[in-house]
Each structure stands twice: as structure tokens, then as C-alpha cells.
Amino acid sequence: MSDRLRTALGAWFPAFVIAAAFAWAVVSIFVLRRKEETSHARVTLRIAHWQLEAGVREAVDRMAEEYGRIHPDVKIIQEAVPEKTYAQWITTQLMGGSPPDIVELGKVPYPILIGYLARYFVPMTPYVDAPNPYNAGTEMDGMPLRKTIRDGMRSTYYEELQEYMGVPLSSFGLRIYYNRTLLRELTGMEMPPSTYREFVETCSTIASKRNADGAPYIPIAAASIHFSFWESMLFDPITFPATRVADLNRDGLVGGDEVYVAMKAGLIDFHFPAYEARFRMIGRVTPMFQPGYTGLTRDEAVLVFAQQRAVFITTGSWDVYSLQEQAGGSFEVGIMDFPMPSKDDPELGRWIEGPRYENVAGGFTFGVTRACPDTDAAVDFLRFLSSRTRNEAMNRTIGWIPIVKGAPMSPLLRAFEPHLEGVNGAFRVTMGGETVIRWQQLYTEFQIGSRTYDELVRDYEPFFLNEGGPKDYAELLRNTRRRVGRDELFMAGVRSRARMTQAGVRRDSLWIKYRQVVDGRIIWRSIVTAHMARLADGTAIGEVRAPYRYRPEVLARHPGIAKALEGNP
Amino acid sequence: MNRFNQSLGMVYVAAILLSAPGCARREVPDAATRIGQAWQDFRLSEYASAVELFGAVVADASAGQAARQEALYGMAEIWRTRLSGTDVAKAKTLYEQAIGVCPTNDIAAWSSLAMARMVHVGKGDEPAGADVIAAYEDVVRRFPDHPAGEEACLHIHSVRLCLRTSNEVLAAKADIERFLDERPGSPFRSLAFSLKAYTHEFLGQQEERMRALIQSLECAERDPLSPWSDFSVKYWVIATVAEFDVGDFDVARKYYKRLIEEQPTDVRVFMAKQALERLDRITNSESSASEGVTP
Numbered sequence: 001m002s003d004r005l006r007t008a009l010g011a012w013f014p015a016f017v018i019a020a021a022f023a024w025a026v027v028s029i030f031v032l033r034r035k036e037e038t039s040h041a042r043v044t045l046r047i048a049h050w051q052l053e054a055g056v057r058e059a060v061d062r063m064a065e066e067y068g069r070i071h072p073d074v075k076i077i078q079e080a081v082p083e084k085t086y087a088q089w090i091t092t093q094l095m096g097g098s099p100p101d102i103v104e105l106g107k108v109p110y111p112i113l114i115g116y117l118a119r120y121f122v123p124m125t126p127y128v129d130a131p132n133p134y135n136a137g138t139e140m141d142g143m144p145l146r147k148t149i150r151d152g153m154r155s156t157y158y159e160e161l162q163e164y165m166g167v168p169l170s171s172f173g174l175r176i177y178y179n180r181t182l183l184r185e186l187t188g189m190e191m192p193p194s195t196y197r198e199f200v201e202t203c204s205t206i207a208s209k210r211n212a213d214g215a216p217y218i219p220i221a222a223a224s225i226h227f228s229f230w231e232s233m234l235f236d237p238i239t240f241p242a243t244r245v246a247d248l249n250r251d252g253l254v255g256g257d258e259v260y261v262a263m264k265a266g267l268i269d270f271h272f273p274a275y276e277a278r279f280r281m282i283g284r285v286t287p288m289f290q291p292g293y294t295g296l297t298r299d300e301a302v303l304v305f306a307q308q309r310a311v312f313i314t315t316g317s318w319d320v321y322s323l324q325e326q327a328g329g330s331f332e333v334g335i336m337d338f339p340m341p342s343k344d345d346p347e348l349g350r351w352i353e354g355p356r357y358e359n360v361a362g363g364f365t366f367g368v369t370r371a372c373p374d375t376d377a378a379v380d381f382l383r384f385l386s387s388r389t390r391n392e393a394m395n396r397t398i399g400w401i402p403i404v405k406g407a408p409m410s411p412l413l414r415a416f417e418p419h420l421e422g423v424n425g426a427f428r429v430t431m432g433g434e435t436v437i438r439w440q441q442l443y444t445e446f447q448i449g450s451r452t453y454d455e456l457v458r459d460y461e462p463f464f465l466n467e468g469g470p471k472d473y474a475e476l477l478r479n480t481r482r483r484v485g486r487d488e489l490f491m492a493g494v495r496s497r498a499r500m501t502q503a504g505v506r507r508d509s510l511w512i513k514y515r516q517v518v519d520g521r522i523i524w525r526s527i528v529t530a531h532m533a534r535l536a537d538g539t540a541i542g543e544v545r546a547p548y549r550y551r552p553e554v555l556a557r558h559p560g561i562a563k564a565l566e567g568n569p
Numbered sequence: 570m571n572r573f574n575q576s577l578g579m580v581y582v583a584a585i586l587l588s589a590p591g592c593a594r595r596e597v598p599d600a601a602t603r604i605g606q607a608w609q610d611f612r613l614s615e616y617a618s619a620v621e622l623f624g625a626v627v628a629d630a631s632a633g634q635a636a637r638q639e640a641l642y643g644m645a646e647i648w649r650t651r652l653s654g655t656d657v658a659k660a661k662t663l664y665e666q667a668i669g670v671c672p673t674n675d676i677a678a679w680s681s682l683a684m685a686r687m688v689h690v691g692k693g694d695e696p697a698g699a700d701v702i703a704a705y706e707d708v709v710r711r712f713p714d715h716p717a718g719e720e721a722c723l724h725i726h727s728v729r730l731c732l733r734t735s736n737e738v739l740a741a742k743a744d745i746e747r748f749l750d751e752r753p754g755s756p757f758r759s760l761a762f763s764l765k766a767y768t769h770e771f772l773g774q775q776e777e778r779m780r781a782l783i784q785s786l787e788c789a790e791r792d793p794l795s796p797w798s799d800f801s802v803k804y805w806v807i808a809t810v811a812e813f814d815v816g817d818f819d820v821a822r823k824y825y826k827r828l829i830e831e832q833p834t835d836v837r838v839f840m841a842k843q844a845l846e847r848l849d850r851i852t853n854s855e856s857s858a859s860e861g862v863t864p
Contacts (some may be wrong), residue, residue: 119613125795151834162795243840250806252837353843357836421839484690489650493612495679496646500608509794511756516790518720519760523727527767530731541733548809551775554816560854564847
């Protein structure tokens with residue numbers, strides 16, 4: 001090549017490369033756009049979630065396809081993001097202004113979620129009272145959307161915003177899974193135990209058996225995470241009677257601060273019989289757990305169950321199919337409810353008043369982002385997914401519990417039918433950092449049998465009442481006052497909207513929201529907090545009484561009370 | 570190559586000249602638009618942007634007094650309520666400036682209440698006392714018929730009830746009853762009745778307490794746009810007060826049943842059903858006793 005030609009090529013080479021790259025970009029964009037244009041979609045909606053479990057993506061794709069047949073001008077694209085990165089991913093998307101149109105809500109801390117919902121999401125409130133058009137022709141024809149959902153969409157109503165912000169598509173529950181094959185082999189039982197006493201005896205029988213290697217069978221596969229499931233579902237309900245003494249704010253529920261104040265006021269103590277009964281139950285059941293469970297992870301417990309070295313394990317409805325996969329056809333998996341003590345149980349019957357109350361909270365909840373180019377289409381797709389027949393079909397594919405009322409569950413999931421009437425536990429003895437740490441230290445020792453309940457009480461009670469408890473309670477009161485700042489900010493926002501809105505129903509609604517916040521959050525919270533603080537430090541004026549005990553004048557007026565209460569709650 | 574560079578330079582100049590029309594002077598939004606945007610930014614926690622927009626309205630001589638007052642009030646609200654970087658001194662100055670524009674209108678009323686709230690909230694862990702009450706009383710005196718004045722009344726009651734001494738509770742009771750007598754149309758009546766119930770509880774007047782709770786429920790506001798009107802806690806409190814504190818089992822039954830019917834999946838339904846069974850047992854026991862029959 002001549003020097004002149006070489007020089008010319010060298011001078012023009014950069015320009016040639018740029019021109020070639022530009023030409024390639026033009027051609028590839030042109031070709032891709034042609035492909036998109038052939039889909040005929042007027043709008044493309046992206047739906048994002050973190051559920052990588054088996055069946056979820058398949059179910060959403062099927063629903064998207066079916067929806068596309070009804071609405072060929074709408075295309076739904078699914079984006080499944082790993083759970084571990086979902087929070088960072090969705091934050092980036094929202095802040096970057098290019099979020100998906102329909103987003104599964106969650107995985108960020110609650111205060112941050114509230115901020116995201118206020119800024120980036122469309123309230124669902126205008127849609128919840130309208131009928132779901134996809135329920136036409138069913139028994140839910142004409143029914144407002146929220147009344148077709150098992151929890152009335154309560155789980156998607158955010159008090160801080162006074163709005164519904166999402167649509168739930170599934171519900172979840174906790175139960176005990178069991179190896180039906182092994183249960184039959186070791187105990188001869190075809191049906192699982194139905195009462196607490198029977199369950200403990202069955203576990204004892206299982207523990208006495210040896211496998212082929214000579215190792216004992218483990219009645220209950222368990223890890224540290226599982227203990228809280230057993231607590232909430234089996235051990236705590238027996239403490240419900242304490243509600244009658246400790247529900248000082250008369251809302252029907254008992255919080256850690258109320259137990260603390262009730263103890264300080266002398267209304268209850270750690271030797272309340274129902275509390276002692278709880279710990280006797282723990283002392284009987286936890287020895288049946290996998291040895292060393294307090295230091296084990298979930299996977300270690302599941303392995304023991306899958307290897308048929310244990311008969312029982314507790315987990316949620318989200319694990320139905322994965323546990324069946326683990327069983328791999330080697331054994332049959334059954335699901336049972338937590339076995340409560342029967343009323344005639346000689347030891348515990350007098351304390352157990354009902355099953356554990358299960359609040360049917362919706363999950364797998366989706367909201368619509370403000371960036372969505374067609375909010376009506378996005379909401380319509382959510383209505384489609386939450387309609388009677390499609391919600392049932394979608395959840396059947398996934399193996400989850402439908403959120404729509406009356407939607408049948410697969411036979412395996414029927415055991416998860418929630419107890420909509422029942423009791424809540426009333427044993428809460430931590431309020432903050434000091435009490436949580438000390439309690440966990442002593443409680444763990446009790447769980448592994450190296451401390452009796454009396455020893456636990458001996459060492460924790462003085463700390464709870466006189467050392468860590470007062471510190472935590474004081475911090476709790478300070479936090480209550482700090483919350484006033486957030487409430488003032490919220491009120492300023494609502495007030496500004498109300499003042500700027502034209503007269504009419506919308507403005508009336510805003511002013512009512514404003515007054516409800518003044519009422520419940522500002523005024524009543526300060527009064528109740530002040531009153532509880534006086535009860536706690538002993539400066540309360542007037543009689544300190546249990547909230548649900550008849551006054552003497554009522555007893556005098558109704559002599560039938562004493563007789564009616566004999567042996568009854 | 571020189572010719573290429575010259576051509577490229579001409580292309581650049583042409584591009585600049587062609588884009589000049591796009592740089593034509595943009596219209597500045599009017600004050601109302603800027604105020605609306607500022608409030609929107611405030612609600613989205615975009616404080617810097619909100620302050621800038623409000624500030625621009627304040628500085629704009631053509632904006633008019635009403636807009637200027639609104640902007641001053643808006644800035645004050647931001648400095649008072651923002652979660653980080655609160656500046657109550659700055660907020661106070663701005664509220665005073667807003668009041669100075671027109672001392673008797675809606676914004677003046679809300680600004681005055683906000684200043685009283687700053688005195689109250691500024692007490693921190695210290696109990697609110699006479700100085701806080703005086704701040705609210707000033708709002709009531711200047712704006713007796715404005716919602717801000719009514720709200721200030723209720724804050725006074727709340728301060729007295731938090732102190733929970735006989736004198737303060739009696740004073741609060743008298744004030745609340747006067748409020749209810751003098752303001753039959755106030756949207757705060759439900760709250761006032763519930764505060765009245767609290768005073769009766771303190772004074773051991775259980776029947777009056779129950780009646781006040783019922784009156785509070787009967788005038789409770791229902792948001793026309795929110796389908797969620799959950800009165801389950803109100804029903805529960807009335808029913809349990811009726812049963813345990815008054816002994817009026819008819820009222821108790823009525824409200825236990827309302828709870829069960831209106832909120833069938835509420836956590837209190839189990840206890841309400843237990844209560845109805847209990848009341849039946851009591852009534853049967855008393856009936857049998859009066860007939861001389863052992864049940």
C-alpha cells in the first residue's frame with residue numbers, strides 16, 4: 001500500500017468507524033421496532049415481583065395470555081426479580097422514573113414503603129367500591145371489589161395515607177406438615193392427632209422408635225425460625241384470659257406496654273395461671289424438637305423432614321409444593337392444624353377458650369405506579385387477577401390460597417382455612433432493646449431446658465419491672481411523642497389538600513380524614529399515653545382496676561353473675 | 570481533512586442557529602400554579618423545591634397579597650413540620666408574617682393554631698401546662714367560630730385531661746359541656762363526646778360515661794369516599810362499659826351484636842359472642858332465681 005493511501009485511510013478511519021456504528025444502530029432499531037409494531041399492542045404493561053417459587057411465573061404468564069385474548073390491545077410483560085435484590089432494584093426504578101407499571105409491594109422497611117406509596121403509586125381507593133367486571137355472571141356479580149376479597153382489602157389500607165394502595169392476590173397461613181407414611185409406620189395412626197394431649201403422646205411414641213441405623217426418630221423437625229410459629233399458633237392462645245386483666249386501653253388486644261403497666265399496677269404477674277400453662281406447654285413440646293434447634297436454619301430442618309428422620313414440621317402455605325417436591329414421591333405429605341388442648345384436658349382445659357384467631361391478611365399485593373401510561377388498563381388487569389375464577393385458577397397453578405371469598409382451594413390446602421373467630425395471645429413481656437435482649441437470653445435457656453420457669457421469672461421479673469422495663473417504657477413514651485412530628489406533617493399535607501380543593505365531596509372527605517387524625521392520633525394518643533404512664537409509675541388517681549371485671553355495684557345489681565361465671569369465662 | 574473540519578464547524582454553527590427558536594423566553598407560571606406545585610412538592614417531601622416555589626411567590630411583587638400570604642404560610646408549614654431540618658424559629662417568623670398580611674382570615678387562623686401547636690409540641694417530655702393552654706386560648710379568642718379555633722378548644726381539653734387532676738378534669742368537663750351546648754353543628758362533636766365520656770369515667774359516673782360514648786358514636790363522621798368505616802373498637806368499648814361498668818345488659822347486647830354483624834371477621838367477634846353467651850347465662854340464672862328454680 002502506498003504511503004499516501006495509508007495516510008488517507010488513517011485520517012478517515014475514525015470517521016468510518018463512527019459512520020458504521022451509526023448505520024448499524026439505525027438498522028437494528030428499525031428492525032426491532034418493526035417487530036414491536038407487529039404485536040398491535042396499544043399499551044404494554046410491565047408487572048414486577050420477587051416470587052421465584054415454582055409456579056408463580058407460569059401462573060402470571062397464563063393470566064397475561066388470557067387477558068391478552070380478551071384485550072388484544074394490551075400486552076403484559078412479567079419481570080421476576082430475585083428477592084434479595086428486589087428492594088434495591090425497585091428503589092432504583094422508582095427514583096429513576098422508569099418503574100414497572102404494576103409492582104409487588106414490599107421488601108422495603110415500612111416507613112420507606114409509606115413514602116414510596118405516597119410519592120410513586122396511584123391510590124386504589126376510587127376502585128375498591130366499584131364492582132369487578134370480571135365477576136359478571138358469578139355469585140359476586142355487582143359486588144364491590146373489596147367485599148369480594150377475604151380480608152376486605154384491609155391489608156392494603158394504609159392508615160398513614162388513609163388510602164387503599166394495592167390489590168392482594170393470595171393469602172397465606174401456617175400449619176403443621178407431617179409425613180403421613182412415617183406416622184402410620186411408627187404409630188399405626190391413619191389420621192394425625194387432633195388434640196394437644198394426643199399430639200404430645202404421639203410425639204413421645206415417635207421419639208421412642210429407632211430407624212434402621214439405630215438413631216431415634218425426631219418427632220418435630222425444627223429450626224430457630226420455627227419456634228415463633230409454634231409460639232403464635234399453639235403456645236400463645238392459652239394466655240388469652242390475661243386480656244381481661246391487661247387490656248388497659250380496651251381495644252381487645254394486649255401489647256407489651258399494657259402487660260408492663262398491668263404488672264406495675266399489680267393487676268397481673270408472671271405467675272398468672274394461664275401464663276404458667278403456656279410455659280408448661282413449651283416444656284412438653286420443645287423436647288420433641290430437633291436437638292439443637294435453636295441454632296439451626298430452616299434448610300437443616302427441612303432436610304431432616306425430607307430424609308424421613310422426622311414426622312412433623314411447621315411452615316407456611318407457601319411451602320406446600322416445595323415440601324411435596326422434597327418428598328419426591330417417597331412419602332405422603334399431610335397437613336394438619338395446630339392441635340389445641342381440648343376443653344376437658346385435665347391440665348390445660350380450663351385456660352383454653354378458643355382457637356388462634358387468624359387475620360386473613362392478603363399477600364402477593366400489587367400497586368400501580370404513577371408512571372404507568374395507562375392506569376385504567378393496569379387496574380383492569382389487577383381486577384382480572386382478583387376476579388373469582390381467575391384468582392382461583394392462578395392460585396391453583398401456584399399452589400397458594402386464593403384471596404377471593406368462596407374460591408375453592410386444592411384439597412391439600414383446605415387445612416389452611418383460617419380461623420376467623422378465635423383468640424389472640426396476651427403474653428408480651430418485651431418493649432424495647434433492654435427487655436428484648438435480656439428476655440432472649442433467659443428464654444433461650446428455658447427453651448433448651450437449662451432453666452425452669454420459676455428460675456426464668458426469678459431472674460427476669462425484677463429486671464422487667466425495675467430496671468430494663470422502665471428504661472424501655474420511657475423510650476416507648478418518647479417514641480410516642482416523636483410520632484407527633486410525623487402526624488403533624490401528615491396533617492399539614494391533608495389540610496393543604498383540603499384547603500386547595502373545590503367545595504364538594506372530595507373536600508368533605510379530606511376534612512373528615514384530617515379530623516380523624518386529630519381525634520385518634522393527636523388527642524387520644526396523648527391522653528391514653530399520659531394515663532398509662534401514671535399507671536406505670538403509680539401516680540394514677542382513682543381506682544386501678546382490671547378492664548373486664550364487674551364493678552361491685554354491677555355485681556350487686558345482678559346477683560346472677562356469680563353463678564353464671566362458675567367455670568365459665 | 571481541513572475541508573472536513575471546516576464542514577463540521579459549519580454544521581455546528583447551523584445547529585446552534587436552528588435551535589435558537591427553542592430558546593425563546595418561556596412563560597413563568599402564575600402564582601396560583603406555583604403555589605399548587607409547591608404544596609404538591611411539600612406533600613412529596615421535596616422541601617427544597619417547595620420552599621423555592623413559595624419563596625418565588627413571596628418575592629414576586631405582582632403575585633398579590635392573598636398569594637403572598639399563602640406562600641408565607643406554606644413556607645412556615647414546611648419549616649415547622651419537615652422531618653429533618655426543622656426550624657421552629659423560622660417557622661414562627663413566617664407564621665407571624667402571614668398573619669400580618671391579614672390577621673383575621675383563614676390562613677391567619679391556621680397559622681395561629683400552628684403557633685400554638687409549636688408551643689405544645691415544643692414541650693417535649695415536659696407535661697403541657699398553663700402556657701400551652703394560654704396559647705390555645707388565644708386562638709379560641711381570636712377565631713371562635715373557625716375550625717382552627719374549635720380544634721384549639723379540643724387541644725385545651727386534651728391538655729387538661731392529660732394532667733388528670735380533679736381540678737383539671739372538672740374544668741375540662743365544664744368546658745366540654747359548654748362546647749357541646751354552644752356548637753351544635755361542630756364536626757368535632759363526636760370527639761367532644763368521647764372526651765366527655767373520659768371525664769365521667771374519672772369521676773366514677775359510669776352511666777353518664779356510657780351515654781356520652783353512645784352520643785360520640787352517633788355523631789361520628791363517616792368519610793363519603795372511604796369505604797373503610799370501622800367502628801368495631803367503638804362498639805366494643807360501649808358494649809364492655811355497658812356490661813362491666815354499668816350493668817346495662819340490653820345496651821351491651823345491642824353493641825356486641827352490631828360488632829358481630831358489621832365486622833364479622835374482626836378479632837373481637839369471638840369475645841363478643843362469648844359475652845352474649847355470658848349475658849344469657851346471667852339472665853337465665855336471674856330468671857330462675859326469681860322463679861325459685863335452680864337452673
